[in-house]
Amino acid sequence: xxxxxxxxxxxxxxxxxxxxxxxxxxxxxxxxxxxxxxxxxxxxxxxxxxxxxxxxxxxxxxxxxxxxxxxxxxxxxxxxxxxxxxxxxxxxxxxxxxxxxxxxxxxxxxxxxxxxxxxxxxxxxxxxxxxxxxxxxxxxxxxxxxxxxxxxxxxxxxxxxxxxxxxxxxxxxxxxxxxxxxxxxxxxxxxxxxxxxxxxxxxxxxxxxxxxxxxxxxxxxxxxxxxxxxxxxxxxxxxxxxxxxxxxxxxxxxxxxxxxxxxxxxxxxxxxxxxxxxxxxxxxxxxxxxxxxxxx
Ligand SMILES: [Zn+2]
Numbered sequence: 560x561x562x563x564x565x566x567x568x569x570x571x572x573x574x575x576x577x578x579x580x581x582x583x584x585x586x587x588x589x590x591x592x593x594x595x596x597x598x599x600x601x602x603x604x605x606x607x608x609x610x611x612x613x614x615x616x617x618x619x620x621x622x623x624x625x626x627x628x629x630x631x632x633x634x635x636x637x638x639x640x641x642x643x644x645x646x647x648x649x650x651x652x653x654x655x656x657x658x659x660x661x662x663x664x665x666x667x668x669x670x671x672x673x674x675x676x677x678x679x680x681x682x683x684x685x686x687x688x689x690x691x692x693x694x695x696x697x698x699x700x701x702x703x704x705x706x707x708x709x710x711x712x713x714x715x716x717x718x719x720x721x722x723x724x725x726x727x728x729x730x731x732x733x734x735x736x737x738x739x740x741x742x743x744x745x746x747x748x749x750x751x752x753x754x755x756x757x758x759x760x761x762x763x764x765x766x767x768x769x770x771x772x773x774x775x776x777x778x779x780x781x782x783x784x785x786x787x788x789x790x791x792x793x794x795x796x797x798x799x800x801x802x803x804x805x806x807x808x809x810x811x812x813x814x815x816x817x818x819x820x821x822x823x824x825x826x827x828x829x830x831x832x833x834x835x836x837x838x839x840x841x842x843x844x845x846x847x848x849x850x851x852x853x854x855x
Contacts, residue, residue, distance in 0.1 A: 619797065619801055619804075622794075622796055622797055623791065623797075626791055626794050626796075626797075641766070641767070645658060645766060645785055646658070648768075648770065648773060649785075651770070652773050652774075652777065652783075653855075654777075654855055655773055655776070655777040655781070655782060655783060656768075656773055656783045656785070657782065657783065657784050657785065657815070657852055657855070658785050658786065658787045658815065659786075659787040659811075659813045659814055659815055660812075660813030660814075660815070660851065660852075660855075661813075661855050662813065662855070663812050663813065664812060664813060664845075665812055665843055665844055665845055666812065666813055666844065666845050666846075666847040666851070667810070667812075667813070667814050667816065667839055667844040667845070667846060667847070668694075668695060668813075668814065668815045668816060668846075668847055668848065668849060668851075669687075669692075669694040669695070669816050669818065669835075669836075669846060670694065670695045670696075670697060670721075670762070670784070670786065670815055670816060670817060670818065670849065671683060671694060671695070671696050671697065671818050671819060671820035671821075671828075672697045672723050672762060672817065672818070672819050672820070672821075672822070673697075673699060673702075673723065673727070673819050673820065673821040673822030673823075674696055674698055674699070674702065674706075674709070674819075674820035674821035674822075675696075675698060675702050675703065675705075675706040675709035675710050675713070675820070675821060676702060676705075676706060676709075676820070676821035676822070677706065678825075679820055679821060679825035679826075679828065679829055680696075680706070680709050680713075680820040680821055681709060681712070682829045683820050683825075683828065683829060683832060684709070684712055684713065684716060684718075686829070686832045686833055686836070687716070687718070688716060689833075690833070690836045690840075692836060692846035693717050693718050693719070693846055693847070693848050694718050694719075694846065694848065695718060695719040695720075695721055695760075695784075695848045695849040696713050696718055696719070696720055696721065696820060697720075697721040697722065697723035697760075697761075697762040697784075698710060698713075698720055698721070698722070698723055698746075699723050699724060699725065699726065699727055699746075699821070700722075700724065700725035700726070700742070700745055700746030700749055701725055701726045702821065703746070703749050703750065703753065704749065707753055710750075710753070710754065711753075711754065714754055714756065718848065719758075719760070719848035719849050719850050720750065720756065720758055720760075721758055721760035721761060721762055721784060721849055722742070722743055722746055722747075722758060722760065722761040722762070723761075723762050723763075723764060724738075724742040724743075724746070724763065724764050725741060725742045725743075725745050725746050726742075727764045727822075728742065728764065729764060729765060729767055730742075730763045730764065730767060730768050730769070730772055731767050731768065731769050731772075735769075735771055735772045735775035735776070736775075738772060739775065739776075739779070743761065743781075759779075759780050759781045759782060759853070760781070760782050760784055760849050760850065760852065760853075761776065761781050761782065761783050761784065762783070762784050762785065762786075763783065766785045766786070768783060782849075782852045782853060782855075784815060784849050784852055785815070785817075786815040786816065786817035787809075787811070787813075787814045787815050787816075788805065788806065788809045788810070788814050788815070788816045788817065789805075789817045790802045790805050790806065790816060790817060790818050790828075790831075791805070792818050792819055792825065792827050792828040792831070793819045793822065793823055793825070793828075795824060795826075795827065797827070798827060799827045799830040799831035799834075800831075801827075802818075802827060802828070802831040802835065803831050803834050803835060803838070806835050806838060806839070807838060810838070810839065810842070810844070812844075815849075816835075818832075
């Protein structure tokens with residue numbers, strides 16, 4: 560059977576072919592132009608230093624965006640509203656929920672989540688000792704049982720311990736009473752038994768906590784300490800320079816810096832720490848610990 564093409568269809572096919580031809584020639588010309596440019600000018604072959612830095616920065620920014628999207632999911636937020644939520648919470652509960660120090664002082668708070676663990680927590684402690692500064696460790700109750708010696712060191716060397724739950728659940732999926740019983744009270748019992756200490760300082764996993772839970776913890780005298788600078792040190796797609804740059808760009812008086820001493824490979828954290836400390840020391844920051852927040 561023969562297919563009949565009427566003149567209208569012929570016209571359409573012609574138009575389609577012409578458009579296709581144009582697209583192909585434009586992309587071809589562009590390729591030739593690029594090659595010529597590569598060949599003749601040094602601009603593309605030898606990128607200037609600033610161009611390369613800009614490129615690295617853009618790559619970094621893209622990666623950071625991806626990471627934020629991912630963590631957003633972990634936190635259980637559908638839209639990009641985690642930041643809004645915590646900012647509102649800090650405003651609503653000024654004496655209970657903190658993103659930074661409420662007073663202007665040349666102080667800065669290094670904080671480490673997810674420890675203790677086998678390798679990195681000790682390396683971080685070694686650096687802090689060498690630098691003669693104090694920091695804060697938000698520990699996971701379950702891990703205290705595995706690495707009590709490391710927790711002992713944290714306490715003996717003058718750092719501050721805070722809660723980071725018993726087994727890293729997302730608080731917002733549970734009732735306040737349940738969170739308190741299974742995550743906080745339980746961890747306090749372990750701390751009391753093993754080291755004769757207890758703490759009212761708390762950083763919820765992922766930084767996520769509901770208003771109802773804040774109010775519950777407020778009544779019990781707890782302080783919830785989130786952060787103002789996220790180093791994203793846990794992400795190994797980024798290197799130690801990314802952590803250092805984030806500190807350089809974002810450092811401010813009263814900042815709470817989020818880092819990790821456990822929960823995975825923390826070599827970037829360890830490798831960047833000395834330099835971060837030296838940058839902040841040069842600017843005369845005083846390294847303080849989170850028990851300061853009990854005064855506010
Ligand atoms: Zn955590």
